[in-house]
Amino acid sequence: MAQIELSAIRKSFDGNDVLKGIDFRIADGEFISLVGPSGCGKSTLLRIIAGLEPQNSGEVHIDGRPVDGIRPSARNLAMVFQSYALYPHLSTFDNIAVPLRMRRLSAIERLPLLGALLPGRRAKERHIRADIEGIAEQLDIAPLLRRKPGQLSGGQRQRVAVGRAMVREPLAFLFDEPLSNLDAKLRVHMRAELAELHRRLKATFVYVTHDQAEAMTMSSRIAVMMGGELIQAGTPAEIYHEPGDIRVAEFIGSPKINVLPGRIRKDGGVDVPGTALKLTCNAAAGDCRIGVRPERIELGTGPFSGTVIHLENLGAEAFVHLAVEGTGSRLIARLADVRHLPAMASSVAFGFAPDAVRLFDPAGKRIELRLEQAERIREPAHV
């Protein structure tokens, strides 16, 4: 159990800044997901926490202790890799035993033949065996202990890798995209299993993924990284509903948030071309971008209209792709009721509630809004 503190972490490879000053605090027992598109530096950050990669500047503290320059194994963290990284020549049992043997046996005791003759070795091996069997029981891999990794399925290898991490009782678990090599169905299953494991162990989990669904479903907090910077951290609900940056809004949520071009008037009112919204803000007049989640688009009524250009019916829900008339932009509406889908190429009226709007300035920063309580969206001025 540990808290991890990162201050002003910078890292560059061959002159490319991969991390541009990361400050972040991970509380004890938290399940933190580091999400972002590939190349955003999230894996590098994880490797810096693990000690596999030295940072150019900045400090890592684990439980208040600076760990910079301390070897990975001495930091007492465990890591689960995307490729699982099991030793291919060792059985499942021996794979899980490696960290224990490295820690509990002396160098002489680890020698292949001589070591077995030493007096203390057998008792220690008995303890190791007991620990591994306990872990195997918990993870449901007891029947697999004698198999080699090559004889295991993806999900089983995944469990063995988790077992190897658990057995050393680390201060924190680091996961580097551990589910991305599994097929979609198994991934959903393992998601639940990992979340359950976190609840049981109550340990600190740092989980790197590019899959926002994994981050949303498992974590207690999400940290969104883009281009080497940590843009926003918060609970999944906060990140989803109150994104502080348009890049966060666009990255989290599937399908992507709809973005319409807009304008802020001098009096603080907000216009979508041709239509004034029932909103005001304190920002200076100028261009802005209006974000609305697909599920907040209401079809059938409203001041806007669009042509249906594509339909995706998933059974439980449907996505309607619209080309918005007058602006040339496209948006996606989510329909919960798939029984009443608009026809292809038909024209549909749509609107959205003022509180569904997330406003961003041209640089992508969020602009706070005030709702005008009294009336709904005004009718388009020119109709």
Next chain:
Amino acid sequence: MSNAHPIPFRAILRHVLLIAGAAVMLAPFIWMISTASKPQTEIFSSELHLIPYRFALAENLREAFAKANLLRFLLNGIIVTVSIFVLQVMVALPAAYALAKLRFFGRETLFALVLFGILIPPQATAVPVFLLLHKAGLLDSYAALVLPFTISVFGIFLMRQFFKTVPDDLVDAARMDGISEFGIVWRVMLPAAIPAVTAFGIFSVVAHWNDYFWPLIVLNSEHLRTPPLAVAHFRNSEAGTSYGPLMAAAMVIIAPLVIAFLFAQRRFIEGITLTGIK
């Protein structure tokens, strides 16, 4: 109808060519076995026959073992080739690991030097190495046979290429588990690289078991001779060239190689299929 017997002409041609090639390769070998089985009179007879009228293999072998201390020479061969191979692996694996998996200044230059080293024929460095061994007082010893070959640039190159294919995650996992860098070489990389080590072992052992040039120039003492020198000894012996025992001795010194190769080949194929199955 013409498709009823689909043995295409090209396939027949291919096999004829392959069989002809194999025959050329095998002919000296078969001739050696044939000669080793013939008595002296038949060897010098003018008619050409492969199968001897009277089998004299046992006699020839007995004579070969009586004339020269063949067992001793075989032992020398084993000591030298095994020492060379073990030392080569001990040098090549850590070097290859560093070149493949560690990031340090000048790595690419060092690797280029390794590649450059492959281009240098051993004969080119023979004189300086000979002088070096002379100054060190090591001529005419096992050390003279072994030391010049302990660093195999080919071995470093081969292992480095193989280590490149081992995923970095595996190395990182070992570091997280607390295995030292040298530990990673021997406990993680070596087991993963067994097929490559076996392949390298075949090259190394065959080359040094059969090496005639180097032992010939550094050795004087008879008791240190390696197998090829021992065979040459039959030719030069005062009693005149006795081909029967010479070929019998040649058979004896080739036997360990053939046996070792058959063993290694099986391991080799096993290794390849293991990595192939997923």
